[in-house]
Every structure is written in structure tokens, then in C-alpha cells.
Amino acid sequence: MERHYYDEMHAAPDQVRGHYRALAQWLAETPPERVLEKRREADLLFHRVGITFAVYGDAQGAERLIPFDTIPRIIPLAEWELLVKGLTQRVTALNRFLHDIYHGQEILKAGVIPAEQVLTHDAYQVAMLGLDLPNETYSQIAGIDLVRNQDGRWHVLEDNLRTPSGVSYMIENRRMMMRLFPELFASQHVLPVEHYPTMLLETLRAAAPRSRHEPTVVLLTPGPYNSAYFEHAFLAEEMGIELVEGQDLLVKDGFVYMRTTGGPQRVDVIYRRMDDAYLDPLAFRVESLLGVPGLLSAYRAGNVGLANAIGTGVADDKSTYPFVPDMIRFYLGEAPLIENVPTWQCKRPDDLAHVLHNLAELVVKEVQGSGGYGMLIGPAATQAQLEAFRARLQANPSNYIAQPTLALSTCPTFVERGIAPRHVDLRPFVLSGKEVKIVPGGLTRVALKQGSLVVNSSQGGGTKDTWVVD
Amino acid sequence: MLSRAAARIYWMSRQIERAENLARILGVTSNLLLFGKPEVQEQNLLAPLSITGAAEAFFARHRALTLPALITFLALDEDNHSSIYYCIRMARENAHAMRGQITSEMWESLNATWIEMRAMRHEQVTGAGATRFFDWVKERSHLFRGITYGTIVRGEAFNFSRLGTFLERADNTARILDVKYHVLLPSVEDVGGALDYYQWAALLRSVSSFSTYRTLYHDQIYPIRVAELLLLERRMPRSIAACLEQVREAIGKIEGQNDQAAKRLAWELYARLTYADVKEIFQGGLHEYLTACLTDMDELGHRIGRAYLGVV
Incomplete structure (x- = not known):
């Protein structure tokens, strides 16, 4: 089936879009050998960094390098500014929603979202009820996954409000591009992204208990065997804060301290990169050795800030996703600036019937799934796969949602035989402290396999530098 | 840190x-x-x-x-x-x-x-x-x-690295001296007696101080001088005194809380070796002296662990 995709670079086969003109000219003028040589250099440099990745995971099997593509993905500033408005609107509404469901529950009372959708949700944390957070912010760091459809319109594919990762690639990719192709940056104005760690630190400080003037912030990692450990170490170093493990922290008299050579030192904000369930063995999973006993009580006493807050998962999973546009209308009285992808909730009988009838055209996802696992891509599935999935779907409908197979936009990408279009998405990182801030850019993921629509790195995806150009 | x-x-x-x-x-x-x-x-x-x-x-x-x-x-x-x-x-x-x-x-x-x-x-x-x-x-x-x-950078990481290096070296030199001296001098009567030159030269070489001995003493090898060199000679970088001087300096730069016991013992060991008299040491017995040093260095290690390293 021949499908039409939005080409990010070309308006027509021989017509390059305005914001790609400088790049196209450079590609045309630069001898292919030089580009090839630079690509090899990039491979080599990343391999060196990659050795870092691999060694960190060496006890649990080598971690793969995420391939880097040297053709940037470009977004004109005017378009970016619209995205910023839409993202700010969306994350603001999501934070309002989280505050509401742990306080007055106005949105449930108004019947905008069914109460059972929220209150019986696995990620809903009763411990958060009535707890007042600084700036009423729950998800200080959000990664919102965006895609463009056939006509180039942006849609939100997924909200990530727990511990979104990937921002280290955004920064490393930019450093790599500036190192390899400085002339590209001289010929046009690419907005910088390198100040992200500074912005992040400011955001984290805003999550400190109110009385603390120069709050001490730490990054809590599950440890070197976590797949995102490289990013944890990278961000801690860039921000100049301690990278701690659970064993480095202790709770005494309701306050959190880290064990240092100079004795216990008070900790005011924990940028935690582990899931709720592992944070405090006294409150959540007893068997967790990664967490800090007593952390929840210190948090509830208002003596330490957590970023992100506990219990944000109720707002970002795929069963809540269809309600986000309603949240925006309910809390902000505005129309959503960036649309959702149309979504059928299989727990609704009508929706289920539609999904079962059109299974071969749809993408079906597990409500709690992530990383591209456990999903069905109808058009790419065999008859046997379709039937197997149909049985699973009928057995447990409320575990699934379905969406039309998206015609993700394409961006030119280096492949074995030169340059070819490959599908991309975009994850901008939205920081909510005293105000909402977004660094101009994000992580562009690219499906390197021809025709593939799955951009997840666990499924053979790569990354690109993302340019917002003035 | x-x-x-x-x-x-x-x-x-x-x-x-x-x-x-x-x-x-x-x-x-x-x-x-x-x-x-x-x-x-x-x-x-x-x-x-x-x-x-x-x-x-x-x-x-x-x-x-x-x-x-x-x-x-x-x-x-x-x-x-x-x-x-x-x-x-x-x-x-x-x-x-x-x-x-x-x-x-x-x-x-x-x-x-x-x-x-x-x-x-x-x-x-x-x-x-x-x-x-x-x-x-x-x-x-x-x-x-x-x-x-x-x-x-000259910060806490450097201080702890130095502390580890020199405490370990002091300990090792004390052990080498204790054991080899015992092997080479089976009984006290042999002190000053006939020596196996090669054995003593080998002992000195094991701590890179054969030529240092020659330079400092311009003399044939006497056991008491070998002991003095390895114990007390602060110019000899593998001597116990020299190592403990480094330990004392490194621990002095560490900013701790409740680390008085560790710092005190580091200074005590340093003072003991700096203001020692080799003849007195031999009168009391070299082995006994070294055993006491090793015990105290071991205790210093424990105190460092409790004061700084999170050992309970």
C-alpha cells in the first residue's frame, strides 16, 4: 500500500522547504567523501562514549549504542513557538489535574473524567492526598512525545510525567554536531540547548521546602546497572550535584541527609530517577534495596522535595491520555493547541467493537506499556499475529487502547545506500518550576529500518540533533 | 564528599x-x-x-x-x-x-x-x-x-587517595621489616654478629632503599641501621615515619565531624615515630614495637572508616 507521508525537508520532490535550504545547499556542496569521513568520525567518537555505556552495564550484558544520524532535524522558530505554547498549556493542565486529584477532585465531581479511572488506578497514591507541594507542581520534568501526521500537523502521542529520559542525547548530539560541522552553525542561527542543565537545576531548586534558601539538590539513581545510568551521571556532573544511591541517604527526625565524609548533610530536593515503587521500602515495596527507608514520611512532612512527585503516573498512562484535552478545557478554559491522536479505549464496548472490526488498520497498545513492547501494528502484522492479539484483546479489553496507524513524518537520514527518508518523532523536555520553560529542541528519534514506524531505541531506533532555527 | x-x-x-x-x-x-x-x-x-x-x-x-x-x-x-x-x-x-x-x-x-x-x-x-x-x-x-x-584536583578525593596510599605503605613496610628481621636474626645474640650480606641487601632493595642506605650511612650494613632507616628515616619515602607524616598531613586536610579519634591517633603515631630513639626501640624489642605500630595502624584504619567512610 502506497502511503503519503509528510516530508520534513521537501515540500515537493524538487522543492526544499525554506528552513532546510542552508542544509540542503551544504549537502549539495560538500563532497560525499567528506560527509562520509565525518560520519565515521562521529561513529568513532560515540563509540568512545559508547564504551562508557557498555562498561557500565557489563555485568548485565553490554548495553547497545544508540545510533546517531548526522543529518539534523530542523524546526523553524515560528513553528517552535506555537509548540511551546501548546506544550506549556498541556503540562500546566496536567499539573493542575494532579494537584486536583490529590485535593478537591473537582474534575471528578464535575464528571469530566470518571472517578474510577483515577481512584482505582495503580499509580494513584493515597499517600499524596492533601499534601501541598511547592508551586503545586507534580511533574517538574515532563517529556512529551510529538508526531506529525500526513499534512504535517503536530499531535501529542504520549505524555511522560514520571522519569522521562533521553535529554543527555539531546545535549551530546548537539555537541557532536558542533564539533563535526562547525560551518553549519556559522551559516545559520541554531538556538542553543546546552543550558538545559542550568535550567533543570533552577527547576529542581524551586521544588525545595519553602524555608530553604540555598537548597541542596541530589540526583538519586538506582545505580550503575540501570540502563539510563549514563544519563544520571551526565546530568549530575553537568549540574554539579551529587549522584547518590539509596544507601547514601538516610532519614533522621523527619529530615533527609546524605552520608558524607563531613558527616550527615541535609538534602532538600531529590531528583529521583527511580520509580515510585522503589523509593521507600517502608511505604512501598518492602524488598526494594534501592530506596531510602522513611523517605515518604520526610516528604509528607514537607521537609524534602521530590522531582517528580510521587503518584504522577496516574496522569501519563495511555488510559488517561484520551482525557487530557478535556483537562485543558476544564482547568484552563482553553481549546487544546496541540491535538491528541484519536484514541479508542477498548474498555468501552463501542470502542472495542470498532477496534476488533478494524484491527488490521490500527495500532493497539497496552495501557501500561512502554518502549514499544507489547504493541500490535495492524498493517504490519500477519494473520496469525492478528488473531493472537485479538484473543488477548478480548480477554482483557481494559488493558488496551487503539489508535490509527500514524503516518509519521519523515526526515532525510543517512542509510547504507546514501540518503533516504525515515520516520521521526520528537520529545521536547518541559520543565515546570516557578514557571514553565522549554529548551528549544528536544530528542528526535528516527526509525532507521525502511518503512518502520517504531522509533524506540529498544526497537532499532536512532537519534538526530534537533535544530530550532531563527 | x-x-x-x-x-x-x-x-x-x-x-x-x-x-x-x-x-x-x-x-x-x-x-x-x-x-x-x-x-x-x-x-x-x-x-x-x-x-x-x-x-x-x-x-x-x-x-x-x-x-x-x-x-x-x-x-x-x-x-x-x-x-x-x-x-x-x-x-x-x-x-x-x-x-x-x-x-x-x-x-x-x-x-x-x-x-x-x-x-x-x-x-x-x-x-x-x-x-x-x-x-x-x-x-x-x-x-x-x-x-x-x-x-x-587538590580536594577531598586527593586527600582520601593519599591517606589510603600512605597508610597502606606504612603498614606494608612495618610487616616487611618485622618478618624479614625475624628471619634474618633468629636470636637476639646475633645482633651485630655475622651477617648474610645478600640477605640484608635484598631486604633493603625490597623497599628501594639499598642505595639510600649507602648514601646516608657510608658504611657496611648493620641491622640496627637498617631498622632505623625503614622505621624512622623521614627522608626515605617508604619508611614508616615518612608514611605516617603523609597520613597525618592528609587526614589534617579532611574536614570531618566526629573524627577527633581518627585524627588524634594519626598524630600520635606520627609523633611516636618522629620522636623515637632506635636504641630504646631495640631495648624494648623491635618485634614488640612493630606489633604495637601495626595494631595502632589497623585501629587508625577502623577509625577512618567510622569517621568518614560510612562504616558503622
Whole structure:
């Protein structure tokens, strides 16, 4: 089936879009050998960094390098500014929603979202009820996954409000591009992204208990065997804060301290990169050795800030996703600036019937799934796969949602035989402290396999530098 | 600095220093066997095991005490926690976990040492190549220390690295002196008696101080002077006094809380060695003196652990 995709670079086969003109000219003028040589250099440099990745995971099997593509993905500033408005609107509404469901529950009372959708949700944390957070912010760091459809319109594919990762690639990719192709940056104005760690630190400080003037912030990692450990170490170093493990922290008299050579030192904000369930063995999973006993009580006493807050998962999973546009209308009285992808909730009988009838055209996802696992891509599935999935779907409908197979936009990408279009998405990182801030850019993921629509790195995806150009 | 980080850096430095001292001890043992009188050969072979306190573990694994078996056990045995192999492995593991806190040069050097160590074949180490292997271990240790001094910022990581290096070295020199002196002088009456020149020269060489002895004393080798040099000579960088001076300086720079007990003992040890009289030491018995020093250095290690490294 021949499908039409939005080409990010070309308006027509021989017509390059305005914001790609400088790049196209450079590609045309630069001898292919030089580009090839630079690509090899990039491979080599990343391999060196990659050795870092691999060694960190060496006890649990080598971690793969995420391939880097040297053709940037470009977004004109005017378009970016619209995205910023839409993202700010969306994350603001999501934070309002989280505050509401742990306080007055106005949105449930108004019947905008069914109460059972929220209150019986696995990620809903009763411990958060009535707890007042600084700036009423729950998800200080959000990664919102965006895609463009056939006509180039942006849609939100997924909200990530727990511990979104990937921002280290955004920064490393930019450093790599500036190192390899400085002339590209001289010929046009690419907005910088390198100040992200500074912005992040400011955001984290805003999550400190109110009385603390120069709050001490730490990054809590599950440890070197976590797949995102490289990013944890990278961000801690860039921000100049301690990278701690659970064993480095202790709770005494309701306050959190880290064990240092100079004795216990008070900790005011924990940028935690582990899931709720592992944070405090006294409150959540007893068997967790990664967490800090007593952390929840210190948090509830208002003596330490957590970023992100506990219990944000109720707002970002795929069963809540269809309600986000309603949240925006309910809390902000505005129309959503960036649309959702149309979504059928299989727990609704009508929706289920539609999904079962059109299974071969749809993408079906597990409500709690992530990383591209456990999903069905109808058009790419065999008859046997379709039937197997149909049985699973009928057995447990409320575990699934379905969406039309998206015609993700394409961006030119280096492949074995030169340059070819490959599908991309975009994850901008939205920081909510005293105000909402977004660094101009994000992580562009690219499906390197021809025709593939799955951009997840666990499924053979790569990354690109993302340019917002003035 | 996080206690966990300090502990890893402290142990990384101790382990690499320990590997070096093991190489020195094994090197001198191989040498002694070439020159020693037949009646002391077994004692010479036993000495490295006494020094490292690993005799029991050795005989659990080896029936006969031969030089190849000894080298296999102390240089290559993966399960022996007092082997060069194990020390290098642990030093590298600690460095790996602390890559953000040490310089990349330090990490790369230790990692390269480990990769070479892992590839080392048995016959390269136990046979004719043994001396070359011991020299390699010493060189890698020198290189790592040089890189550390040449690249790391003078902060807490440096203080803990220095503390680990010199406490370990003081401990090792005390052990070498204690055991070898005992082997070389089976009874007190022998003090000042006929000496096996080569044996004493080997002892001095094991701590790189043969020519230092010559330079400082311009004299033939007397046991009491050897002891004085290794114990009290502050110009000799492997003497216990010189090491404890470094320990005292390094711990003095560490800003701690509830670390009075550790700092006090560091100063006490320093004062004891700095204002000592070698004749008095011999009157009280060298072995007794060294035993007391080793006990106190061990206690200092425990106090450092409790004061800074999160040991409960």
C-alpha cells in the first residue's frame, strides 16, 4: 500500500522547504567523501562514549549504542513557538489535574473524567492526598512525545510525567554536531540547548521546602546497572550535584541527609530517577534495596522535595491520555493547541467493537506499556499475529487502547545506500518550576529500518540533533 | 564528599599500593632464594605468607611450599584476597564506580593495568619472566600514583587517595621489616654478629632503599641501621615515619565531624615515630614495637572508616 507521508525537508520532490535550504545547499556542496569521513568520525567518537555505556552495564550484558544520524532535524522558530505554547498549556493542565486529584477532585465531581479511572488506578497514591507541594507542581520534568501526521500537523502521542529520559542525547548530539560541522552553525542561527542543565537545576531548586534558601539538590539513581545510568551521571556532573544511591541517604527526625565524609548533610530536593515503587521500602515495596527507608514520611512532612512527585503516573498512562484535552478545557478554559491522536479505549464496548472490526488498520497498545513492547501494528502484522492479539484483546479489553496507524513524518537520514527518508518523532523536555520553560529542541528519534514506524531505541531506533532555527 | 565515594577512592589507592608491595615482597623472595643459605630457604618462602597473613589459606590450596606455588598464590590467584590479581581487580572496580570523581587519565591507566593483568599468562609470571612481571606491577603503581598527583584536583578525593596510599605503605613496610628481621636474626645474640650480606641487601632493595642506605650511612650494613632507616628515616619515602607524616598531613586536610579519634591517633603515631630513639626501640624489642605500630595502624584504619567512610 502506497502511503503519503509528510516530508520534513521537501515540500515537493524538487522543492526544499525554506528552513532546510542552508542544509540542503551544504549537502549539495560538500563532497560525499567528506560527509562520509565525518560520519565515521562521529561513529568513532560515540563509540568512545559508547564504551562508557557498555562498561557500565557489563555485568548485565553490554548495553547497545544508540545510533546517531548526522543529518539534523530542523524546526523553524515560528513553528517552535506555537509548540511551546501548546506544550506549556498541556503540562500546566496536567499539573493542575494532579494537584486536583490529590485535593478537591473537582474534575471528578464535575464528571469530566470518571472517578474510577483515577481512584482505582495503580499509580494513584493515597499517600499524596492533601499534601501541598511547592508551586503545586507534580511533574517538574515532563517529556512529551510529538508526531506529525500526513499534512504535517503536530499531535501529542504520549505524555511522560514520571522519569522521562533521553535529554543527555539531546545535549551530546548537539555537541557532536558542533564539533563535526562547525560551518553549519556559522551559516545559520541554531538556538542553543546546552543550558538545559542550568535550567533543570533552577527547576529542581524551586521544588525545595519553602524555608530553604540555598537548597541542596541530589540526583538519586538506582545505580550503575540501570540502563539510563549514563544519563544520571551526565546530568549530575553537568549540574554539579551529587549522584547518590539509596544507601547514601538516610532519614533522621523527619529530615533527609546524605552520608558524607563531613558527616550527615541535609538534602532538600531529590531528583529521583527511580520509580515510585522503589523509593521507600517502608511505604512501598518492602524488598526494594534501592530506596531510602522513611523517605515518604520526610516528604509528607514537607521537609524534602521530590522531582517528580510521587503518584504522577496516574496522569501519563495511555488510559488517561484520551482525557487530557478535556483537562485543558476544564482547568484552563482553553481549546487544546496541540491535538491528541484519536484514541479508542477498548474498555468501552463501542470502542472495542470498532477496534476488533478494524484491527488490521490500527495500532493497539497496552495501557501500561512502554518502549514499544507489547504493541500490535495492524498493517504490519500477519494473520496469525492478528488473531493472537485479538484473543488477548478480548480477554482483557481494559488493558488496551487503539489508535490509527500514524503516518509519521519523515526526515532525510543517512542509510547504507546514501540518503533516504525515515520516520521521526520528537520529545521536547518541559520543565515546570516557578514557571514553565522549554529548551528549544528536544530528542528526535528516527526509525532507521525502511518503512518502520517504531522509533524506540529498544526497537532499532536512532537519534538526530534537533535544530530550532531563527 | 559522599562517604561511599571517599571509601572507593581510599580503597582504590590502598589496593594499588598493596599490589606494588606484594610485587616487592615476591621479588625479593625470588632473589633471596638465589643467594640464601639452605637452612633459611624455607623461612624465606614462608616470609611472604607471614607478611600477608595468608599462610593458612595457602596451605589449604597448595601442598608444598615452592616458589612457583607461592607466586601463583600471591600474584595470580583470583580467589586469594591478598593477591596482586585481586588487588588490581578491586582497584579498577573502585575506579570504575568513581569515574566522575577521578580524572579520566587515572581511570584509563588503571583500566589498562587491569586489562593487561587479566591477559597475563601463568608462565609469564612464575617462570623466568617473574622479575619482569614484578617490575611491571611496580611501574604500573608508580604510573598511577604519578598520574594521580599530576592530574587530580587538590580536594577531598586527593586527600582520601593519599591517606589510603600512605597508610597502606606504612603498614606494608612495618610487616616487611618485622618478618624479614625475624628471619634474618633468629636470636637476639646475633645482633651485630655475622651477617648474610645478600640477605640484608635484598631486604633493603625490597623497599628501594639499598642505595639510600649507602648514601646516608657510608658504611657496611648493620641491622640496627637498617631498622632505623625503614622505621624512622623521614627522608626515605617508604619508611614508616615518612608514611605516617603523609597520613597525618592528609587526614589534617579532611574536614570531618566526629573524627577527633581518627585524627588524634594519626598524630600520635606520627609523633611516636618522629620522636623515637632506635636504641630504646631495640631495648624494648623491635618485634614488640612493630606489633604495637601495626595494631595502632589497623585501629587508625577502623577509625577512618567510622569517621568518614560510612562504616558503622
